[in-house]
Amino acid sequence: MAAMSAEESHEKSTPKPAVKTAREEIRAFCANIADAARDQRYALQKIELEKLQAQVDDRIIILETRKAEYEDWMKKRDAFSKQAEAGLVDIYKKMAADAAAQQLELMDPNLSSAIIMKLSPSKSSLILTEMEAKKAAMVASIISAAGNRSTSKDPS
Template identity: 60%
Template sequence: MMDRIDCKIRFSLAGTATLATFLAAVPVGTAVAEDVAALAPPAGGATQQEIQQFCTSIADPARDQRYLLQKQELEKLQAEVDQRIGVLEQRKAEYEDWLKRRNDFMQQAEVNLVEIYKNMKADAAAPQLEKIDPVLAAAIVMKLPARQSSQILSEMNAEKAAIVAGVMSSAADPTTSRDPS
C-alpha cells in the first residue's frame, strides 16, 4: 500500500515525470527495472488512471527488491555472528585445554609421593626436589603444608626455588591464558 501512495505522490509532484526520474527515486534492481520499464506510462502528460495502473504494477517488484536487500543484509550479519561464535568456541576450547592441563598437573603429585616428602625434613627434601622436573616439584610442594613448603623452598637453590615458585603461581592463577586478547 505504501508503495502505491509513494508512487502517486512522486508522479503528482513531478506532473509529467519521466521514467528515469521515477527509477532514480525507487530502489530497484536491474531485473525489476526491466519489469518497470515494460510497464512504464507513456511519456508526457500521463492520465490519473495510467499513473494508478503504473504504481499498482510496480508495487510488488519494488517490495520484492527491498525484501531481497534486507535478506542480503541479514545474511551478512548472520555470517558475522557465526564468525564471532567461532572465536568464542575456540577460546572456550583453549580454556578447557588449560583446565585439563592444570588438573593433570595437580594429579601428578600422588598422595603416596606427597606423604613421603611430608615426612622428610626440609634440608633432605630440598636437594631431591631440585633434581626432579620443576613441574612435578611444584605439584609436590603445593600439596605439602604451607609451613613445610616454605622451609623446603628456603633450603633449595635460589634459582631452582624461583622456577618452582613460578610454576606454582601460574598453576594457581585462574586468569592465565595463552592469548591475552
Template identity: 60%
Template sequence: MTNTTLSLLARRLALPLAGLVMMAIPGAFAEERPVIMTTKASADEIREFCTNIADAARDQRYLLQKQELEKLQKDVDERIKTLEMRRAEYQDWLKRRNDFLKSTEKDLVDIYRKMKPDAAAAQLAELDPEIASAIVMKLPPRQSSTILGEMPADKAAALTRILVSATDPNTSKDPS
C-alpha cells in the first residue's frame, strides 16, 4: 500500500472513529444550557414575595401543628384507656380483697366468741396489741370484759388504752 492509499483510508475511517470517540465521552453531545441571569431584586420585591407566601407558610405550619396535636391526643386517649382498664382491674381486686377481709374478720371474731375466756385471753395476749384490741372490740361487751379480766394486767391495760383512743372523739381519724 502506498501513502496515498493509506491517507485515503485514514480519512475514511477518521469520521466514524471520531463519532465513536465522542459517544464514549460522557456529556460530549450534551447541550449547553444558557445560564439565566436574574436581575437584582429590590427590597420591595423581596418583601412582596415574602408577604405573598406568608399565608401559605402559616397554613402549612398550622396543618403540621394540628397533625402533631392529633397524634398526641391519640396517644393520650390510648393511655387514658389503659389507665381506666387498670383502674377497673384494681377496683375489682380491691373489692375481692375487702370482701375476703370482711369474711375473715367475721370468722376470726366468731372463733374468739366461741372460745373459753381464759384460752382467748392467752392467745390475745400473744397477738399484736392493735389486732387483739380490734378483736376484743368486736366481741360482746360481757365477753370482752371476761377476756380482759383473764389477761395479764399489762397486756389488758395496753388493749384498753388502744380501745379508749379509738373511741376518743379528739383522736384524729386520719391514719397518717
C-alpha cells in the first residue's frame, strides 16, 4: 500500500458535511408537520361529526312529530272503536236471539265472543242456544279463556 499523501490524510480527518438522503429528509419533514396534520385531521373529523349530529337531531324531530301524529290517530281510533263497539252491542241487545246467532256465527269467533260477553247473561245464553254447536263451543271456550288469569294474553 502506498503512503497517503497529506491531502488524502486531511480529507479523512475532517468531517464531511452531513448530506441527508431523500428518505431522511422526508422523515424530518413528516416529523415537523405531524402535529399540524393531526390537528387538521381532528378539525375535519369534528366538522363531520357536527354535520352527522345535526342530521340525527333533524331525524329525531321528524320521528317525534310522527310519533305525536300516530298517538293522536290512535286516540281517535280508540274513541271511534269504543263508540262503534257500544253501538254494536246495543244492536245485538235488541235483536232476536236466532237472528243474532246467525250473524255471530259468520263473524270472527273473537269478535263474536267479545260481543256476547258484553250482553246480559240471559241474552247471551239465548244466542248461544241458537248457534250451531261447534261455533257456540268455540265462542264459549274463548269467553272462558278470557276470564282465566293463567291463560296467555295472546288470544291466538
